[in-house]
Amino acid sequence: MQEEFRDDAVQYFDAIVVGAGLAGICAVYKLREMGVSVRALEAGGGVGGTWYHNRYPGARCDIESLDYSYSFSNELQQEWHWSERYAGQPEILRYINHVADRFDLRKDIQLNTRVTQARFDETRERWVFSTDTGETFSAKYAVMATGVLSVAQVPSMKGLEDFKGEWFHTGDWPRQEVQVQGKRVGVIGTGSSATQLIPLVAKNAGHLYVFQRTPNYTMPAQNHSMKPEVEKEWKANYPERRKFAWASGFGHNQVSNHLSGKEMSPDERLAELENRWQLGGLYMMRAFKDILIDPEVNEAAAEFVRDKIRSTVHDKATAEALAPRNLYIGTKRLCSGTNYYETFNRENVSLVNVQEKPIDCVTAHGLRLAGGKEYELDILIFATGFDAMTGAMNKINPVGRNGLPLRQAWAAGPRTYLGLCVAGFPNMFVITGPGSPSVFSNMVTSIEQHVEWIANCISHMRSQGLSAIEPTAQAQDEWTDHVTDAASKTLYAQSRNSWFHGANIPGKPVVFMPYVGGVGNYYRKITQVAESGYVGFNLSTARMPS
Numbered sequence: 001m002q003e004e005f006r007d008d009a010v011q012y013f014d015a016i017v018v019g020a021g022l023a024g025i026c027a028v029y030k031l032r033e034m035g036v037s038v039r040a041l042e043a044g045g046g047v048g049g050t051w052y053h054n055r056y057p058g059a060r061c062d063i064e065s066l067d068y069s070y071s072f073s074n075e076l077q078q079e080w081h082w083s084e085r086y087a088g089q090p091e092i093l094r095y096i097n098h099v100a101d102r103f104d105l106r107k108d109i110q111l112n113t114r115v116t117q118a119r120f121d122e123t124r125e126r127w128v129f130s131t132d133t134g135e136t137f138s139a140k141y142a143v144m145a146t147g148v149l150s151v152a153q154v155p156s157m158k159g160l161e162d163f164k165g166e167w168f169h170t171g172d173w174p175r176q177e178v179q180v181q182g183k184r185v186g187v188i189g190t191g192s193s194a195t196q197l198i199p200l201v202a203k204n205a206g207h208l209y210v211f212q213r214t215p216n217y218t219m220p221a222q223n224h225s226m227k228p229e230v231e232k233e234w235k236a237n238y239p240e241r242r243k244f245a246w247a248s249g250f251g252h253n254q255v256s257n258h259l260s261g262k263e264m265s266p267d268e269r270l271a272e273l274e275n276r277w278q279l280g281g282l283y284m285m286r287a288f289k290d291i292l293i294d295p296e297v298n299e300a301a302a303e304f305v306r307d308k309i310r311s312t313v314h315d316k317a318t319a320e321a322l323a324p325r326n327l328y329i330g331t332k333r334l335c336s337g338t339n340y341y342e343t344f345n346r347e348n349v350s351l352v353n354v355q356e357k358p359i360d361c362v363t364a365h366g367l368r369l370a371g372g373k374e375y376e377l378d379i380l381i382f383a384t385g386f387d388a389m390t391g392a393m394n395k396i397n398p399v400g401r402n403g404l405p406l407r408q409a410w411a412a413g414p415r416t417y418l419g420l421c422v423a424g425f426p427n428m429f430v431i432t433g434p435g436s437p438s439v440f441s442n443m444v445t446s447i448e449q450h451v452e453w454i455a456n457c458i459s460h461m462r463s464q465g466l467s468a469i470e471p472t473a474q475a476q477d478e479w480t481d482h483v484t485d486a487a488s489k490t491l492y493a494q495s496r497n498s499w500f501h502g503a504n505i506p507g508k509p510v511v512f513m514p515y516v517g518g519v520g521n522y523y524r525k526i527t528q529v530a531e532s533g534y535v536g537f538n539l540s541t542a543r544m545p546s
């Protein structure tokens with residue numbers, strides 16, 4: 001065989017994994033286990049991805065800890081002790097670091113290294129990566145573990161550069177503690193991050209102003225210390241628990257009610273909603289099988305939550321302002337928090353409606369709304385979300401076959417086959433990409449499913465001497481149509497003003513990005529079919545030694 005030319009200035013691996021969050025760590029573990037030489041390139045100063053950057057006060061997962069963890073090692077899941085039902089960010093970050101150490105993964109992870117370019121070299125059928133450290137890497141496989149909520153979105157606001165106080169984004173929170181004691185703090189946004197942060201900031205701030213544009217529904221998390229009997233039961237039954245999660249719609253062990261809200265009497269419906277409220281967090285979305293399909297059933301749940309808001313918040317006008325209208329519950333990601341609505345009963349908290357009078361600009365000393373009213377602030381917190389699902393990939397903008405940049409391929413919205421691969425981008429795998437269940441699931445389950453698929457695919461390619469794999473345009477088109485079609489049968493299609501649709505980013509195509517069909521069932525079957533015989537893919541045999 002012909003000897004491949006190797007450039008000393010280039011570092012060669014079988015696979016480059018971009019990102020060392022939960023997905024990247026899992027990919028490094030799995031690929032290394034099968035003898036693939038791998039290097040993960042991570043922009044952050046530590047492993048953890050989302051959990052490294054989102055260290056704002058109150059950051060916490062809303063999937064139960066025992067579920068939101070890797071299943072790939074029984075020893076790991078047996079030995080790790082979660083201290084709370086829903087783990088907070090520091091504990092999840094400790095867990096990820098523990099995994100990196102326990103499996104000796106750090107030697108294959110390069111921190112403080114941002115991938116600035118990725119290009120498919122068609123002659124060699126290899127990916128070439130450039131980084132902000134000035135290095136070049138070459139790899140047969142590009143595994144994009146870039147995260148779905150990893151590009152923080154600071155809305156463009158006039159005057160921000162003139163602000164004399166400090167400002168932060170929840171998704172890019174500093175490592176040192178932010179001192180809010182006695183200060184005038186403004187929070188822009190009332191999504192998941194804000195609803196977790198607000199109660200904790202309110203406890204210490206001199207005064208907290210919450211600038212709300214669209215109220216969302218916030219469930220009580222009902223978090224508590226881990227109950228020893230619960231942990232014991234899980235650890236005794238982990239294989240069954242994981243199996244259940246993998247076969248379920250959402251990738252976890254939350255039990256769904258399989259009845260339609262319409263099959264229940266008003267009293268039964270109310271009892272079920274109360275039960276879900278007490279269970280807390282995302283359990284509400286499993287109250288009825290048609291909660292995201294039938295407007296009437298959805299409205300019953302929405303009104304139930306509005307009543308809870310009214311009975312919690314003392315000031316009537318504030319309660320009404322916090323109660324969402326014309327928004328199907330769950331079609332903007334449901335929030336889960338602790339004492340969120342109660343916080344608005346505090347003397348030092350004010351809700352400011354910026355729907356009627358939007359924020360006009362940032363001034364040297366605070367925020368000015370349209371109409372001229374100004375709020376003086378020492379600290380401004382943007383809880384304004386992310387360029388979700390496509391942001392990180394588009395930022396790298398990989399260049400595939402025929403010089404096609406991803407941004408061009410996705411100009412009208414992301415197109416993938418199964419959320420895993422993109423036509424024209426051979427040997428590039430996206431973990432939990434658009435078109436996969438990802439954000440509608442327990443992310444760890446979806447990550448493990450994708451990593452397993454990728455590992456099996458690479459193993460198949462190696463055993464068959466294949467040099468490149470990519471989906472056919474037809475398979476990708478059919479899958480993308482199916483993703484859209486599945487969403488069109490739900491209430492998501494009628495609530496387009498969310499990051500699920502990319503609507504929070506000016507100029508981004510408004511297209512529903514995740515797959516609502518669930519992790520188990522059809523998606524599992526179709527990914528398995530795709531794996532057995534690689535239906536829907538073009539495969540090529542080696543032109544060059546790899």
Ligand code: N01
Pocket residue numbers: 060061062063149155170188189190191192193194196211212213214333336354359383384385386439499504
């Ligand atoms: O961001 P968001 P997030 N002027 O996009 C407002 C996951 N997550 O960081 O709705 C005024 O949900 C915006 O208002 P509007 C979870 O998947 C999970 O909170 O566009 N307001 C909205 O209120 C979540 O969904 C966990 O009108 C502006 C807010 O900012 C996802 O991350 C915890 C504005 C943004 O809400 C993102 O959540 C945290 C402007 N110019 C996050 N621009 C858990 O596991 C934006 N807004 C619990």
